[in-house]
Amino acid sequence: MEWQEGKDKFLQSWGTLGTSWGINRTMAQIHALMMISPNALSADEVMEELQISRGNANMNIRALMDWGLVYKELRAGDRREYFVAEKDMWKVVRQIIVNRKKKELEPILKVLDEISGIDGTVSAEAEALTKAVNDIKLFSSKADATLDMLVKADSNWFVGTFMKMIK
Amino acid sequence: MEWQEGKDKFLQSWGTLGTSWGINRTMAQIHALMMISPNALSADEVMEELQISRGNANMNIRALMDWGLVYKELRAGDRREYFVAEKDMWKVVRQIIVNRKKKELEPILKVLDEISGIDGTVSAEAEALTKAVNDIKLFSSKADATLDMLVKADSNWFVGTFMKMIK
């Protein structure tokens, strides 16, 4: 397989994967492009490579920086900005966990707490709701703790201790 | 908080959560509705409760059955079909992992395998691509193994052994 073909296939697949996880195709592709680029890229290079508009490139690069997956790099004597992606997969995944946990797990836990205050003794429906909410709360707080642990753990610890355990 | 208010809040939040994970709002809401319902529901009840069309209800209930999250229940002397959701959170999450792993992780691993066949010695670009692909492959196969383990494990084992470990 040619390099160009492999690259295109990778960018394409990564975009698709992003889509099915609620991340927009372009953001995922920009990240993929930066992951496989040996040097920092300018907005123009991203636009050219992915055939997207300046606005689109700008907004998604910004979003990737907000997620902590891409950093800005400045060059002396050059007014343009360049960008590099975090390339350590473990750090990438950790960063994604931290972000999504904050944006999604925490709000739902808050809602569940509010709901679990209802009186579950008045009807079968209310009882079922209370039970489901409590089950989910229990599960979610365990998931939350597990993710915290994963995030704090470093890659070596994870690979060593955890992978040994599952053998 | 009233039961009705709690229920609405739950259905709404669960729908939103689904959306940010690439699951459509209605499918997530139907599942939520069935999770908190003490008895099996007919398509008409789902339509009524969520104010959606018959076609929409039918398609999403079918999809939930394909995912193994909802079962059909027949009643003697009644031609209608009723549906119940799997209510054990551990089983629900396991089922979701199995499905998404198959639909998303496996295809990407296949693509990565294909790409990793390129010659990484010809340019810095090709080398960077090869390295990134190999890193992702390594990480993904570990994730794959971890998920397999989680899926095979039962809830008690998980809570006991694993949670003890992270203390």
Place this chain on the structure above:
DNA sequence: TAAAGGCTTCAGAAATTTTTGAAATAGAAA
């Protein structure tokens, strides 16, 4: 066999998300 009740399908409509491109803004160089 016909009629009735319920389920499925899918083309078009509606809603939502993403992208464009040009104007506004920022800030460095002249």
Place this chain on the structure above:
DNA sequence: TTTCTATTTCAAAAATTTCTGAAGCCTTTA
């Protein structure tokens, strides 16, 4: 200060996803 280059913003357009509703199908009952 003015000009020039680059970045940001955002309303409108395009693309994509989801939903509707009615026609057709399938099964049971009369």
